[in-house]
Amino acid sequence: xxxxxxxxxxxxxxxxxxxxxxxxxxxxxxxxxxxxxxxxxxxxxxxxxxxxxxxxxxxxxxxxxxxxxxxxxxxxxxxxxxxxxxxxxxxxxxxxxxxxxxxxxxxxxxxxxxxxxxxxxxxxxxxxxxxxxxxxxxxxxxxxxxxxxxxxxxxxxxxxxxxxxxxxxxxxxxxxxxxxxxxxxxxxxxxxxxxxxxxxxxxxxxxxxxxxxxxxxxxxxxxxxxxxxxxxxxxxxxxxxxxxxxxxxxxxxxxxxxxxxxxxxxxxxxxxxxxxxxxxxxxxxxxxxxxxxxxxxxxxxxxxxxxxxxxxxxxxxxxxxxxxxxxxxxxxxxxxxxxxxxxxxxxxxxxxxxxxxxxxxxxxxxxxxxxxxxxxxxxxxxxxxxxxxxxxxxxxxxxxxxxxxxxxxxxxxxxxxxxxxxxxxxxxxxxxxxxxxxxxxxxxxxxxxxxxxxxxxxxxxxxxxxxxxxxxxxxxxxxxxxxxxxxxxxxxxxxxxxxxxxxxxxxxxxxxxxxxxxxxxxxxxxxxxxxxxxxxxxxxxxxxxxxxxxxxxxxxxxxxxxxxxxxxx
RNA sequence: CGGGGCGUGGCUCAGGUUGGUAGAGCACCUGCCUUGGGAGCAGGGGGUCGCAGGUUCAAAUCCUGCCGCUCCGACCA
Numbered sequence: 138x139x140x141x142x143x144x145x146x147x148x149x150x151x152x153x154x155x156x157x158x159x160x161x162x163x164x165x166x167x168x169x170x171x172x173x174x175x176x177x178x179x180x181x182x183x184x185x186x187x188x189x190x191x192x193x194x195x196x197x198x199x200x201x202x203x204x205x206x207x208x209x210x211x212x213x214x215x216x217x218x219x220x221x222x223x224x225x226x227x228x229x230x231x232x233x234x235x236x237x238x239x240x241x242x243x244x245x246x247x248x249x250x251x252x253x254x255x256x257x258x259x260x261x262x263x264x265x266x267x268x269x270x271x272x273x274x275x276x277x278x279x280x281x282x283x284x285x286x287x288x289x290x291x292x293x294x295x296x297x298x299x300x301x302x303x304x305x306x307x308x309x310x311x312x313x314x315x316x317x318x319x320x321x322x323x324x325x326x327x328x329x330x331x332x333x334x335x336x337x338x339x340x341x342x343x344x345x346x347x348x349x350x351x352x353x354x355x356x357x358x359x360x361x362x363x364x365x366x367x368x369x370x371x372x373x374x375x376x377x378x379x380x381x382x383x384x385x386x387x388x389x390x391x392x393x394x395x396x397x398x399x400x401x402x403x404x405x406x407x408x409x410x411x412x413x414x415x416x417x418x419x420x421x422x423x424x425x426x427x428x429x430x431x432x433x434x435x436x437x438x439x440x441x442x443x444x445x446x447x448x449x450x451x452x453x454x455x456x457x458x459x460x461x462x463x464x465x466x467x468x469x470x471x472x473x474x475x476x477x478x479x480x481x482x483x484x485x486x487x488x489x490x491x492x493x494x495x496x497x498x499x500x501x502x503x504x505x506x507x508x509x510x511x512x513x514x515x516x517x518x519x520x521x522x523x524x525x526x527x528x529x530x531x532x533x534x535x536x537x538x539x540x541x542x543x544x545x546x547x548x549x550x551x552x553x554x555x556x557x558x559x560x561x562x563x564x565x566x567x568x569x570x571x572x573x574x575x576x577x578x579x580x581x582x583x584x585x586x587x588x589x590x591x592x593x594x595x596x597x598x599x600x601x602x603x604x605x606x607x608x609x610x611x612x613x614x615x616x617x618x619x620x621x622x623x624x625x626x627x628x629x630x631x632x633x634x635x636x637x638x639x640x641x642x643x644x645x646x647x648x649x650x651x652x653x654x655x656x657x658x659x660x661x662x663x664x665x666x667x668x669x670x671x672x673x674x675x676x677x678x679x680x681x682x683x684x685x686x687x688x689x690x691x692x693x694x695x696x697x698x699x700x701x702x703x704x705x706x
Numbered sequence: 707c708g709g710g711g712c713g714u715g716g717c718u719c720a721g722g723u724u725g726g727u728a729g730a731g732c733a734c735c736u737g738c739c740u741u742g743g744g745a746g747c748a749g750g751g752g753g754u755c756g757c758a759g760g761u762u763c764a765a766a767u768c769c770u771g772c773c774g775c776u777c778c779g780a781c782c783a
Contacts, residue, residue: 146716146733147744148716148717148718148732148733149717149718149732149733149744150717150718150719150731150732150733151717151718152717152718153712153717153718153719153776154775154776156776156777171775173774173775174774174775174776228707280707280780281777283776283777397782397783398782398783399783415782415783416783417781417782417783418782418783435781436781437781438781451707451780452780452781452782458783463783464783465782465783466782466783467783468783495783522781612742614741614742615741615742616741617740617741618741645741646741646744647740647741647742647743647744647745648741648742648743649741649742649743649744649745650743650744651742651743651744652742652743652744653743653744654744656743665742667741667742668742669742670742
């Protein structure tokens with residue numbers, strides 16, 4: 138490819154909207170352009186990268202026994218109604234109607250479609266296990282699209298679905314996918330970590346996320362400083378903390394004017410914050426939920442959803458709190474009407490003695506409240522968010538927090554969808570059994586963004602050779618120097634013949650411009666051809682990542698030398 | 707969804723309070739010059755100032771509504 142013809146308009150200035158480095162660089166380097174919030178056109182360079190990632194994904198998926206197919210993006214409402222997710226999925230689903238006023242959606246995921254597909258074609262245990270995948274655009278009308286490709290409303294996803302006879306089969310399918318994912322992200326040159334995850338809206342139980350480690354990541358990872366434990370912070374389990382035994386004292390109601398935060402209350406009453414219990418109120422489809430955790434702890438909304446069986450939580454407003462017999466700033470578990478409010482206590486709260494909490498009356502708190510004696514919550518569960526330094530649930534060593542970009546997730550769905558959509562087969566005994574399912578996603582476009590987040594410097598992108606848009610750029614330094622130009626053309630032709638993906642910067646630009654663009658786009662190798670090195674009978678090969686410069690004698694096989702170098706990148 | 711900000715040539719942004727013929731830098735085109743890290747000079751093309759109303763002799767500027775983009779928040783009890 139000739140740079141004079143390449144559709145990759147580079148920008149000197151960063152568009153004002155760009156937030157994270159991958160987004161800035163992709164816009165500046167002419168990789169993509171935005172068409173609407175969270176929707177982008179992939180220009181030729183980006184598309185080459187995406188196809189390379191896709192091909193790595195294909196190779197490893199095929200190798201793991203999955204078969205590629207392609208389902209429609211537009212899906213009929215009926216199958217979503219059948220699974221019950223038409224109403225559950227909410228505003229995140231792009232919905233549309235056809236000319237007959239029939240309802241459809243743009244696929245945010247494909248469990249319904251694939252399950253109805255398979256239930257129509259698979260009848261016998263002999264046809265199982267079966268594993269299929271596709272790579273296509275997915276649509277999610279995100280509450281807040283941001284960070285370029287990291288959270289778009291349209292994105293490229295590889296989604297795979299496994300169908301097994303039983304749990305044992307699912308386990309094997311799951312492990313095969315897990316291993317394939319490790320290979321895929323390793324080959325893409327990512328620094329990543331598989332972590333235990335919550336299975337969220339997709340449903341089922343048993344899940345891992347593959348996190349590309351990056352400070353710009355939206356996900357928080359809890360990993361153990363001693364053992365191999367690692368989990369998404371939303372999933373990280375916590376054991377209740379034992380408090381030293383105290384004799385229960387009589388409850389005291391105290392005046393605490395203008396103490397609407399737990400810090401203010403504890404300062405006012407001269408109490409350590411560990412002797413207090415704070416509340417967070419949510420509304421959801423199950424009703425008003427009041428959650429109580431120790432004053433210095435934070436609540437984990439995902440765990441609360443799972444505990445009460447809610448699909449989504451929203452902060453409750455003051456009006457609802459008043460209607461439930463309490464008020465903002467002064468909520469406490471004692472004296473609440475279980476008819477009006479669902480009380481959820483963190484397990485640690487149940488171990489506390491003589492604690493302080495709101496009295497459900499403006500301006501008052503209780504002292505010496507004790508679980509059991511003074512209140513009985515509807516649910517007791519681990520609902521707190523793990524913090525750095527908390528004990529590892531496996532070995533007790535302190536937890537370390539890090540950030541990551543979720544580039545892949547594997548789920549055990551069990552029979553969630555096969556049950557809802559009646560996907561069954563006949564076993565050897567002729568008895569009907571539900572298929573046991575798994576699903577496995579990779580954010581292909583997000584993987585590209587993650588690769589950039591992990592591989593860049595002040596000058597631009599630095600592509601790992603495996604997913605680089607091109608491997609080599611040949612730069613004639615002086616466009617007016619005929620011998621340099623001729624030599625550059627010769628090298629370009631030679632490398633192309635050898636099957637090395639090469640571009641030549643044949644633009645009549647000054648060297649600085651060419652070097653800046655080459656660095657920005659991040660070709661792993663740059664071959665600079667100028668009068669100086671030419672006179673010395675040498676070819677200059679520069680590594681983008683390290684800046685290391687190699688001089689290859691002109692008489693040597695340059696293509697072979699380049700191939701050797703690429704293996705190391 | 708709630709709150710803030712922004713919308714002026716392809717990009718980054720001035721101008722707006724104080725209404726009076728549309729600006730700069732970059733990019734682009736032509737020519738000269740230059741060629742080992744985003745040069746210089748000269749000339750040139752390109753904008754219904756997001757859309758729709760309103761006020762006014764006159765609106766990019768003031769008012770109303772809408773649309774779009776963007777940031778923050780949704781862990782406050």
